Amino acid sequence: MTKWGWFKLFSMIFIFLVLIAICVIEDRLVVKSLDEVNRYCYDIEIAIEKNNGIVNGEVASLVDNLEYSWKKNESVLCFLENHKSIEELGVEIVRLKTYIDEDEPIEFYVSLDIIKHYVEIYQHFMSANFHNIL
Numbered sequence: 001m002t003k004w005g006w007f008k009l010f011s012m013i014f015i016f017l018v019l020i021a022i023c024v025i026e027d028r029l030v031v032k033s034l035d036e037v038n039r040y041c042y043d044i045e046i047a048i049e050k051n052n053g054i055v056n057g058e059v060a061s062l063v064d065n066l067e068y069s070w071k072k073n074e075s076v077l078c079f080l081e082n083h084k085s086i087e088e089l090g091v092e093i094v095r096l097k098t099y100i101d102e103d104e105p106i107e108f109y110v111s112l113d114i115i116k117h118y119v120e121i122y123q124h125f126m127s128a129n130f131h132n133i134l
Helices: 003-051 057-077 083-102 105-125
Strands: none
Touching: 003 057, 003 105, 057 083, 083 105
16 A cells, blocks of 8 residues: 555544544533533422422522523533524523512423423434434
8 A cells, every 4th residue: 555545544544533532522511511400400409399499599599500500501512503402491491580580389390390301302412423423
């Protein structure tokens, strides 16, 4: 095999390995971001049970932390996915804050369930796969 042939082979392998690395990094970012949202939802549910209601400082603080975390992660995920595809989660987080202010626990729980549902859906369609490489 000539030098040119070796160079082409090495280049193809290198490009393929770089694409695999990018897909793995993308997958880790998505999983980390969505797991963080799931963890906050779980913490919010525990705080509600502990404090017997949604109107208290701990729940409000956790929702604020969830919103901050999601905005930070959403800006990173927007490079990977269409922003319109993932903005529903941010809208539901804002609704959580509204339901705390208006003391509407049923709507709060519904919105929290919707957030968990979106996280589950996003984990399926945002995960990296070999179609991204090809």
